[in-house]
Amino acid sequence: MKFYGGEDGICWKLKFYANKEYSGIYDKSIKDVIERFNYKYVGCYGCGKCKKEKAGYNIEYDDGRKYFRCGFELIPIKTISKDIVEEAVKMMEIQDRKFIEEIKQTLIK
Numbered sequence: 001m002k003f004y005g006g007e008d009g010i011c012w013k014l015k016f017y018a019n020k021e022y023s024g025i026y027d028k029s030i031k032d033v034i035e036r037f038n039y040k041y042v043g044c045y046g047c048g049k050c051k052k053e054k055a056g057y058n059i060e061y062d063d064g065r066k067y068f069r070c071g072f073e074l075i076p077i078k079t080i081s082k083d084i085v086e087e088a089v090k091m092m093e094i095q096d097r098k099f100i101e102e103i104k105q106t107l108i109k
């Protein structure tokens with residue numbers, strides 16, 4: 001997780017791609033970042049982690065459009081509340097286990 005000064009004041013970013021389920025605010029945050037760059041940064045752009053299993057976010061719009069956003073980049077979250085932070089903490093634990101798994105796989109090679 002990282003805090004930074006964004007256009008709208010202090011924002012925060014995090015990685016949570018190991019999580020298969022998350023609430024609407026996180027789904028919207030992925031869509032926001034994809035839309036901000038006009039769908040230019042979808043798919044994997046050489047993160048080195050995407051192999052057979054892609055390490056990132058699969059998102060779907062109501063009209064059926066589907067996109068993959070590589071997990072290499074942090075996702076900016078524009079809002080903050082107790083619920084959102086509590087969810088982030090749970091997601092970070094899951095993400096942490098994924099990172100440890102990835103490190104182990106790298107070390108075994």
Ligand SMILES: [Zn+2]
Nearest residue numbers: 044047050070
């Ligand atoms: Zn990737």
